Amino acid sequence: MDLTEREQEILDLIRNSGPLSPTEVAKKFGISQAGASQALQKMMRKGVLAKKSAGRRAYYLEVKGGDVTYLYSAHNALSQVWAYLMALGLSKEKMAKARQARDIFEELLAEKVR
Numbered sequence: 001m002d003l004t005e006r007e008q009e010i011l012d013l014i015r016n017s018g019p020l021s022p023t024e025v026a027k028k029f030g031i032s033q034a035g036a037s038q039a040l041q042k043m044m045r046k047g048v049l050a051k052k053s054a055g056r057r058a059y060y061l062e063v064k065g066g067d068v069t070y071l072y073s074a075h076n077a078l079s080q081v082w083a084y085l086m087a088l089g090l091s092k093e094k095m096a097k098a099r100q101a102r103d104i105f106e107e108l109l110a111e112k113v114r
Contacts, residue, residue: 007043011062019052019059045076052110053103061110078105 003011006029013028014020020028026036040060043049049060085098 003043003046003048007039007046007048010039010043011048014049014060014062019061021057021059025060050110051106053106075105075109078102 009029010025013025022033022037022040025031025040026033029036031039040049040051044051044060048063050063052059052061082098082102085095090098
């Protein structure tokens, strides 16, 4: 898998420091939080990192062992579904159920990559 120089630096930092948030990555590399988030999400799509949510905060950790390509594909598809659901203007109750399903899936993904 091809990583850019910056992506490799981010991966090395996560390997040495443990899971990091986009804010922490942005501070370390002197980039915007949006730029850090984009880099981390791109690395997640490449199968190098996994995202773990803790409340409203997100942390990224290295994927270790096992092939999780299918889970990442499913996560990307779920992200597209989530964007669609947000645009529909569903009731608070239905959005809460959709958010719960998303959170459960992200937990399963995080467990799989440990």
